[in-house]
Amino acid sequence: MNQAGRVLPVPFTEQDILLPNDKYYSDNFVILLKYKLGQDALNLYVTSLSTSTNPEVRAFYKKLSQDTAELVEKCIELMVKRGLHQPVIHIPKSDEVERAQTKKVLGKFIGEKRPLSAPEVLQIQNNFVSTEVLKEILRSFSKTETSEIREHFERGKDMCSKHLEMMQAKFEKEELPQMPTWESEVDTEGLPHFSDRLMMFKVSLMVGAIGARYGVTATATLRKDIGATFSKMMGEVVLYAEDSAALMIKNNMFDEPPLVKLNNNI
């Protein structure tokens, strides 16, 4: 970046860790957190690889994608070893592929719906874990002493709780197993562990990733009620992300992205 004459943003440093001697997340939660962050990073790196033309930049992202894939695999192995990937939902076997005969497969908003399909179970489960991890992060960040930022984190936590209930409700109707939550795995007492800037930055990244995930689910699922639920949740996440950016600007934490024109006066 320096070689190309570009300015780098202000880095995070050890100064952003306020309590270097306290443990605040259990090992189990650390595995889930790294798994989710690794998953988001992997998506980002693969996109970066496929949207870059400069060979040096592509080589950089290719290497990163490979390394991050290894990290994600390590996390999955640890999750399986500790049973953190539960519940595993089984889909009954069938002997042949069936062609849909009616539009019933697309579901309806009111009344009896067809059972969830395998891709829908996958989407809901994956989203549930992401939103649950974000909720616990927001809970642990709500210790900040800046009241405006604390209120913002608390509002985000309430939004996540509501979304988790909406997702769980889809499973409950089918009598599928309850998805686990991890309240006891994070420390919410005492002083904040990180600087406000670091917490705001982390939350804005995770919120962005969750909004994108909801959007994918809304379009990747067939049953209309699921599409509608995820579109609604995505709208709420987008508004929350906008408020996060506004709060970062107000607190002088927001690095402006490079614009297509210099000297812009707007």
Added chain:
Amino acid sequence: MEDLTASEITNLIASFSTNTMASVVTSDLLKKAESDDVRSMLELGVQIAKAEVKVLSIS
């Protein structure tokens, strides 16, 4: 080095901020991890983040 395109700049700036954070936070989690298998996973995480920041900040 050739001039960078909009998508390259966007991606590289995002990677830089994210990984300075990841390297600081993951190092801290590593220090506090209780079991060896979690420690080994976090070591890999720190290594990836540090290498990335290093490449991006070469002058």
